[in-house]
Amino acid sequence: MAERGVRWGILATGGIAAAFASDLTAEKGDDPEGPAAEIVAVASRRPESARAFADRFGVARAYGDWESLAADEDVDVVYVATPHTAHRAAAGLCLTAGRNVLCEKPFTLNLREAEELVALAREHDRFLMEAMWMYCNPLVRRLKALVDDGAIGEVRTVQADFGLAGPFAADHRLRNPALGGGALLDLGVYPVSFAQLLLGEPDGVAASAVLSPEGVDLQTGAVLSWNSGALASLHCSIDGATAATASVTGSRGRIDVPSGFFHPDRFVLHREGRDPEEFTADPADGPRESMRHEAREVMRALRAGEKESPLVPLEGTLAVMRTLDAVRERTGVRYPGESGPRRRDGQAAGTLG
8 A cells, every 4th residue: 555545435524534535635745754645536325426426536436326336345444433322333344355545534323333333443454533633733732641641641631622603503413312412412522532631531420401302502611520539521502602722730730722623723731830831833833723633644544554543542432432422311302223222302312320
């Protein structure tokens, strides 16, 4: 693979797939670790969508079904960009056919599906990674390194939020239970992943939510706890635009990340007895919205023969899914096909656990 560009297939043709394709096509071979990316195929269940996407990005092959893309042996890795209710089916199809997979977040609808995908990847000896671009962002990696090196002492609290203004109509995907709607899976996965990047899987989960008449969460608040004494206060919403900031407080300092913490352009380190230190993104890293870093990490891992990324390890993805499941268990959000009752009264729900 080192002698040519890494050959990508794109499964789905929505907005996130187009954004990813744009970032891939911007890779012009300037990656010092290896060759550039090449998109060789795209698939959609609607042939006309696949053709339009292929024409837009100069992709040679457009498939009107997922199976043909999964079977295409010219494809090194498939980027799965379907709605998250289809992640298990789409990624599983590709892994079983022998393709490596980068799967959009949230990785799956629930932990059971996530465990099934990890088992398939290991059974077929394929690379698999959740597209948690935040973990691959150079500035987020710098923040984690500072925390790991003890720059702020022992972590005591993490705070993070992510909310969109709405309002979203009842038929919008974010309010559709059949599409895994609600704030938690679409937006809350970022605050949860940020907290667990720094502290690992929590020992306790408490949560409360306000649900829509359809039974999805309009907003959710969660408190995660660790036996070390650390706490994380997290919030997500599709009912109000939040600041989308994050803060990490330790025994000897604090790091503040301004709006857009999941793709920051700067953060500020506060330490006792010192002036605040601002860390800023390298302009060479490209726009803060770029997904090039996760793509480069996938290509680096493939060239190295790795089956998962140390930046986005599968056990970490499973740990986040366990937390998301625990939050939904406490707030009464259930999707079609899952066991247990689904609340439909629009009232708040929550328990400690």
